[in-house]
Amino acid sequence: MATIVKSYEPTFWDKLYLPALMRGLIVTFRHFFRKNVTIQYPDQKHIPPEGYRGLHRLNKYPEGRIKCVACEMCSAACPADCIHIIPGPSPWDGGKERYPVRFDIDLLRCIFCGFCEMACPEEAIELTEIYDFSDYTRDDLVIDKEGLLEVYDLTKDQNYYTKKNLSKASSVNTSIDT
Amino acid sequence: MDLLGFTIILVKVLVVFAATMLGVLVMIYAERRVSAFMQDRVGPNRVGPKGVLQPIADGIKFLMKEDLVPEKVDKPIFILAPAILLIPALMTFAVIPFGSSINLFGREIALQVADVNVGVLYILALTSISVYGIVLAGWSSNNKYSLLGGLRSSAQLISYELAMGLAVVSIILLAGSLRLNDIITDQQGSFFSWNIFRQPLAFLIFLIAVYAETNRLPFDLSEAEQELVGGYHTEYSSMKFAMFFMAEYANMITAAALTVTLFFGGWDVPLLDEGSLGLFGTLLSVLSFLLKMAFFLFLFIWVRWTFPRFRYDQLMRLGWKVMLPLALFNIFLTAGYLTLKALG
Amino acid sequence: MPLLKIDGKEIEIKSGTTVLQAAEANGIEIPYYCYHPALEIVGSCRMCLVQVEGMPKLQVSCNTFVSDVSSDRKVDGKYDMVVHTQNDLVVQERKNILEFLLLNHPLDCSVCDQAGECYLQDYSFKFGNAHSRFDENKRVRPNEFLGSQIVINHNRCIMCSQCVRFTQEISGTSELFVEARGYNSKIAVLEDNPLDNLLAGNVADICPVGALLSTDYIHKNRIWNLKKQPSVCQDCSVGCNVDVFSQTDQILRLTARENLDVNGYFMCDIGRYGFHRYEEIDRVLQPMVRKGDSFVSADWETAIQKTIDLIKKNKSNTAGIVSPFHTNESNFLLGQIFKDVLGSLPPITGEEITYPSGFRISADRSPNTRGMNDICEGIVEDLASKIKTQDIRTLFILDDGVDRKLDDKWKKIIGKMDSVIVLSYAMTDLAKLAHVVLPGHAPLEREGTITNDKGRIQWLRPSLPVKVESKPDWEILMLVRNALDKKTEHFVELGEVMKKMGEKFENYAGITFFKVGNQGYSINGKSS
Numbered sequence A: 001m002a003t004i005v006k007s008y009e010p011t012f013w014d015k016l017y018l019p020a021l022m023r024g025l026i027v028t029f030r031h032f033f034r035k036n037v038t039i040q041y042p043d044q045k046h047i048p049p050e051g052y053r054g055l056h057r058l059n060k061y062p063e064g065r066i067k068c069v070a071c072e073m074c075s076a077a078c079p080a081d082c083i084h085i086i087p088g089p090s091p092w093d094g095g096k097e098r099y100p101v102r103f104d105i106d107l108l109r110c111i112f113c114g115f116c117e118m119a120c121p122e123e124a125i126e127l128t129e130i131y132d133f134s135d136y137t138r139d140d141l142v143i144d145k146e147g148l149l150e151v152y153d154l155t156k157d158q159n160y161y162t163k164k165n166l167s168k169a170s171s172v173n174t175s176i177d178t
Numbered sequence B: 001m002d003l004l005g006f007t008i009i010l011v012k013v014l015v016v017f018a019a020t021m022l023g024v025l026v027m028i029y030a031e032r033r034v035s036a037f038m039q040d041r042v043g044p045n046r047v048g049p050k051g052v053l054q055p056i057a058d059g060i061k062f063l064m065k066e067d068l069v070p071e072k073v074d075k076p077i078f079i080l081a082p083a084i085l086l087i088p089a090l091m092t093f094a095v096i097p098f099g100s101s102i103n104l105f106g107r108e109i110a111l112q113v114a115d116v117n118v119g120v121l122y123i124l125a126l127t128s129i130s131v132y133g134i135v136l137a138g139w140s141s142n143n144k145y146s147l148l149g150g151l152r153s154s155a156q157l158i159s160y161e162l163a164m165g166l167a168v169v170s171i172i173l174l175a176g177s178l179r180l181n182d183i184i185t186d187q188q189g190s191f192f193s194w195n196i197f198r199q200p201l202a203f204l205i206f207l208i209a210v211y212a213e214t215n216r217l218p219f220d221l222s223e224a225e226q227e228l229v230g231g232y233h234t235e236y237s238s239m240k241f242a243m244f245f246m247a248e249y250a251n252m253i254t255a256a257a258l259t260v261t262l263f264f265g266g267w268d269v270p271l272l273d274e275g276s277l278g279l280f281g282t283l284l285s286v287l288s289f290l291l292k293m294a295f296f297l298f299l300f301i302w303v304r305w306t307f308p309r310f311r312y313d314q315l316m317r318l319g320w321k322v323m324l325p326l327a328l329f330n331i332f333l334t335a336g337y338l339t340l341k342a343l344g
Numbered sequence C: 001m002p003l004l005k006i007d008g009k010e011i012e013i014k015s016g017t018t019v020l021q022a023a024e025a026n027g028i029e030i031p032y033y034c035y036h037p038a039l040e041i042v043g044s045c046r047m048c049l050v051q052v053e054g055m056p057k058l059q060v061s062c063n064t065f066v067s068d069v070s071s072d073r074k075v076d077g078k079y080d081m082v083v084h085t086q087n088d089l090v091v092q093e094r095k096n097i098l099e100f101l102l103l104n105h106p107l108d109c110s111v112c113d114q115a116g117e118c119y120l121q122d123y124s125f126k127f128g129n130a131h132s133r134f135d136e137n138k139r140v141r142p143n144e145f146l147g148s149q150i151v152i153n154h155n156r157c158i159m160c161s162q163c164v165r166f167t168q169e170i171s172g173t174s175e176l177f178v179e180a181r182g183y184n185s186k187i188a189v190l191e192d193n194p195l196d197n198l199l200a201g202n203v204a205d206i207c208p209v210g211a212l213l214s215t216d217y218i219h220k221n222r223i224w225n226l227k228k229q230p231s232v233c234q235d236c237s238v239g240c241n242v243d244v245f246s247q248t249d250q251i252l253r254l255t256a257r258e259n260l261d262v263n264g265y266f267m268c269d270i271g272r273y274g275f276h277r278y279e280e281i282d283r284v285l286q287p288m289v290r291k292g293d294s295f296v297s298a299d300w301e302t303a304i305q306k307t308i309d310l311i312k313k314n315k316s317n318t319a320g321i322v323s324p325f326h327t328n329e330s331n332f333l334l335g336q337i338f339k340d341v342l343g344s345l346p347p348i349t350g351e352e353i354t355y356p357s358g359f360r361i362s363a364d365r366s367p368n369t370r371g372m373n374d375i376c377e378g379i380v381e382d383l384a385s386k387i388k389t390q391d392i393r394t395l396f397i398l399d400d401g402v403d404r405k406l407d408d409k410w411k412k413i414i415g416k417m418d419s420v421i422v423l424s425y426a427m428t429d430l431a432k433l434a435h436v437v438l439p440g441h442a443p444l445e446r447e448g449t450i451t452n453d454k455g456r457i458q459w460l461r462p463s464l465p466v467k468v469e470s471k472p473d474w475e476i477l478m479l480v481r482n483a484l485d486k487k488t489e490h491f492v493e494l495g496e497v498m499k500k501m502g503e504k505f506e507n508y509a510g511i512t513f514f515k516v517g518n519q520g521y522s523i524n525g526k527s528s
């Protein structure tokens, strides 16, 4: 069914434009006194809401064993094709017989969609709230297994940005030592 | 002219020049802070207390930048253009009285650099020169966008200068003089002797035209970043660009001063005879002038961060089809009123 | 011929075929596990159940044969058998069977190497239930080595017994058997008779789930990451058809590809694991020119120029040595360049093995001896004495590659040459004696045709990308030929070489890649 939309016919008052202009000015003037929303970034940190998708981490079991079994579900799901895994037989006894020998994520390619954490059958990969992990070279922005496990240690207990020791923030090590 | 007179004039020139430049710096800072507040932001707050030294930092930055002169530009004109824009902007202020007179060294010194008897004409003439700076910058850049920006600016100036001039004519009719001091004297007395109340329509037309004259939003079609990548100053960098920048703010200051002079009684403090209060009265008059100016400068910024830019055809329609007839109508009205009054 | 109706489709088929085969041949899918076209039918998995009208219970289609029935028993007066593969009963029964199979099957697809090519996965997805009703604990058994290369994960085994039948019928070695019965049954070997025959790798291929695993591939990669390329094994003159699985520039595994005229469904472990030979070798990736005792790398132009300079020095005393490891095209081109003296190095042989099923590993361990002899006229019998009598001073050698171990006699002969040009992919003993080494492609990188000992031309397809500056062997030879004689043709693709070859040799007339295809083309005029 078609809807007939009546176009609005401006009245003489409207055509003067001056009242409308005044209203516009009042709007901006009111904002003049509003509380501003700026967060003074390097001094204050924005605390992301729960479920924020930032830097990845690889989870560990309490006894320190890596949860990932190198099934490559995440890399299959990844639309940016940025997860590179080399699997191998796990060095731990019992249980899962496979683990990632290498686990690299190219953070520059990643679009932080979170598909990897949804695809993971072991709840091994997760996106954390860490958003400031910039670096100087492309190579440094490929994070490896050790880096991902380190992120887990940094984020496992509480929100990373509420920690007292904020100076650690800039020390997230995303570089691979090759 | 004796030596003292010469010194006094020199001091006045220096004071006015310094004040204008300081005003430019303050305006640059104010523009950024005010716009930030209007957008619920903070604005520059790092350099100096509350960021007040930001314009200085900007200035240093401009100085340090590489001064690019593209290969294919028309060099002499390219280099001259910013100066052609900036110098008239600074010169305009010469005729504007910024306070009542003071008595010093046994002389009565008017707070005005030059008391020209065709002050209004002088101002109109100089503002028309400044547009050459823009057109030449656009043309010599040898860049399509710059050229378009320059052309737009000239067309815009012609359209709005007319309306502005006609609006001022009605004031001149009232005051019966082209001298700015006379216009101020004409407005002295009560509140309602200010021209804004006697000539509200002329004020409206003048205000709008002034925005167009200074190329400020909503009339900044000559730089329209989205369409013209900066317009006439696309090719400019470093100090040359800074000169355009300064000229814009200097123009704003002059425009605000002019508006105050023509419509708000200049330095006049209503219901007060400044002359009888001596030095104090003079200070009061300067203060009143500055306050009124400050309000208009704030209005400039306020308007910029409130309204979007016009489309070019809208701009032309407004100028020729609305403002010009209205201004003419206003002159007839004023002239008719004056004739009736003269006839008794 | 009996007339069959399967799911409403009329099918006429030879009496004696099974319903499963009839359905498969006509594009009707019936899931199965224990059936294998090369093995005895046991009908043990029950996955292939179908409903046959007139029979009281569902029938296993793999073991139900089609035959003519007397006209009074025909259904609707014309069908000998009416089969339903999609009705509710069959569908429900498949669900039940899958539920049973999954009772003890672990849900460890994430660590299982079969995932992605697993029939249990596929069928569960297609025909099975989404969840299990089994609340008890699953039966858990540790992994065991059945042989040096084969591991069994008992938990995943679904007891289809294909592997057992394989060792009984195909390899005839009977290492595997089913130990115990019912719930306790499992695949086992005797301690003194492990699964170590040369066909053992096939059991990992035929296992429909991930129970039998080859230690060579275990936990190496995931199947969907790999590129699968049909090719031909080059480790003996049988030329088994294989699929090569590779990722970027690395081969991860070879599996047998079905070709009833050559290898059936299987391949031997020599070929299966043979690709590792090429991994740790000293590859030549740039043309090398001798300078004193060592080599310096050169660009192609200088290398080719140097080559023809060397040849031209002793034009009439130059011999070409062709290779049974190279394609017909390369040998053909070399034969064209050195028409006068053409020879080959002594053949590389091994033990000839024939299995009871007829599966054969040839004694000739080079893939293309037949092709080489077909394509090159006048290969001299005794190259060594020919070199002496003709006073050969220059040799152009197509290198056999890593398998060629040079004996002292040949070392001496080659050492005495004025100049030796070797086309090789690695710094072999032979290449080390050369004056110019031209870098060609390694066996699984080559493209071309080879002819197996039964006269079947097969298509070698490149499975790996070209490495650094190496060039296809035929292209190198063509460049040399062009440089020597400006009048010779310049080929832009391999097909043109094949066409040329066909003009010269009647047997190879009209051969194209298209004609050879995946299954090969026999030049005997009949399938061999």
Ligand code: SF4
Binding pocket: A074, A077, A078, A079, A080, A081, A082, A083, A105, A109, A110, A111, A112, A113, A114, A115, A116, A117
């Ligand atoms: S967040 Fe998305 S793009 Fe990034 S690694 Fe995970 S799946 Fe890939």
Ligand code: SF4
Binding pocket: A067, A068, A069, A070, A071, A072, A073, A074, A075, A085, A116, A119, A120, A121, A122, A123, A124, A125, C110
């Ligand atoms: S992170 Fe999860 S999905 Fe990715 S390989 Fe490891 S277990 Fe599999």
Ligand code: FES
Binding pocket: C031, C032, C033, C034, C035, C042, C043, C044, C045, C046, C047, C048, C049, C060, C061, C062, C063
């Ligand atoms: S395939 Fe028919 S019972 Fe297994």
